[in-house]
Amino acid sequence: MLKIENLHVRVEDEEREILRGIDLEVGAGEVHAIMGPNGSGKSTLSYILAGRDGYEITDGSVTYNGEDLLDMEPDERAASGVFLAFQYPIEIPGVATMQFLKVALSSQRKARGEGELSTPDFMRLVRGKAEQLKVNQDMLKRPVNVGFSGGEKKRAEILQMAVLEPSLCVLDETDSGLDIDALRIVADGVNALRSPDRAMVVITHYQRLLEYIVPDHVHVLSRGRIVRSGGKELALELEKDGYAAYEEQAA
Ligand SMILES: Nc1ncnc2c1ncn2[C@@H]1O[C@H](COP(=O)(O)OP(=O)(O)O)[C@@H](O)[C@H]1O
Numbered sequence: 001m002l003k004i005e006n007l008h009v010r011v012e013d014e015e016r017e018i019l020r021g022i023d024l025e026v027g028a029g030e031v032h033a034i035m036g037p038n039g040s041g042k043s044t045l046s047y048i049l050a051g052r053d054g055y056e057i058t059d060g061s062v063t064y065n066g067e068d069l070l071d072m073e074p075d076e077r078a079a080s081g082v083f084l085a086f087q088y089p090i091e092i093p094g095v096a097t098m099q100f101l102k103v104a105l106s107s108q109r110k111a112r113g114e115g116e117l118s119t120p121d122f123m124r125l126v127r128g129k130a131e132q133l134k135v136n137q138d139m140l141k142r143p144v145n146v147g148f149s150g151g152e153k154k155r156a157e158i159l160q161m162a163v164l165e166p167s168l169c170v171l172d173e174t175d176s177g178l179d180i181d182a183l184r185i186v187a188d189g190v191n192a193l194r195s196p197d198r199a200m201v202v203i204t205h206y207q208r209l210l211e212y213i214v215p216d217h218v219h220v221l222s223r224g225r226i227v228r229s230g231g232k233e234l235a236l237e238l239e240k241d242g243y244a245a246y247e248e249q250a251a
């Protein structure tokens with residue numbers, strides 16, 4: 001589904017490469033965890049997949065279902081089923097969460113040539129998903145992320161994912177301050193949305209997350225390179241031994 005080959009990236013106007021040759025293949029139904037110390041390039045990888053400005057791809061390719069992902073506009077990526085959750089979700093004052101979800105779903109359906117859902121059908125859909133994910137109905141009326149606690153932001157993000165039903169989910173988890181409740185919310189959401197035709201890439205600094213989400217594959221990113229890949233047992237090893245050995249290896 002997702003194939004990253006020899007990806008090299010630098011920040012525009014800077015010499016230094018942040019990603020220095022990433023290779024990664026993610027198949028349908030798989031959950032991959034990308035772990036690594038602060039500054040290793042985890043968020044940069046998620047920004048590249050999202051199509052954020054300010055980065056220059058100096059080599060390599062990213063294909064999604066056989067298409068050149070890097071050649072697609074961010075909204076095309078979303079419409080074709082790519083969902084990205086960022087480390088720092090944006091706040092949208094004046095736009096209720098329900099309304100935001102409606103606009104997001106409508107524009108994606110439109111881009112795919114699907115008809116618009118009627119308001120009652122849409123409400124039913126969101127209420128159903130909210131209930132399933134234990135999202136308080138009150139939250140749906142509040143402006144997107146405004147004044148949300150860390151845990152509420154995570155819940156809103158997972159709800160968004162559930163409503164949009166993407167085929168590739170990339171979640172960049174916060175490096176600090178993610179409390180155990182927020183961790184559980186993300187993990188429960190990811191686990192609930194696991195499916196044979198959906199792939200997930202969970203990016204995290206925090207080994208604890210993988211006690212709740214059991215990944216099929218784990219990759220260690222260090223200084224812009226994947227220095228080790230393995231199964232779920234690699235996460236346990238990292239929890240015990242930390243990242244120090246890999247930092248030397250990547251230098
Ligand atoms: N826009 C930018 N301008 C300058 N340096 C950047 C920019 N984005 C990322 N970097 C640098 O690239 C490295 C990787 O950052 P990042 O991808 O945020 O790492 P991680 O998410 O693994 O902590 C860091 O050294 C960071 O300072």
Ligand SMILES: [Mg+2]
Nearest residue numbers: 042043087175
């Ligand atoms: Mg980061």
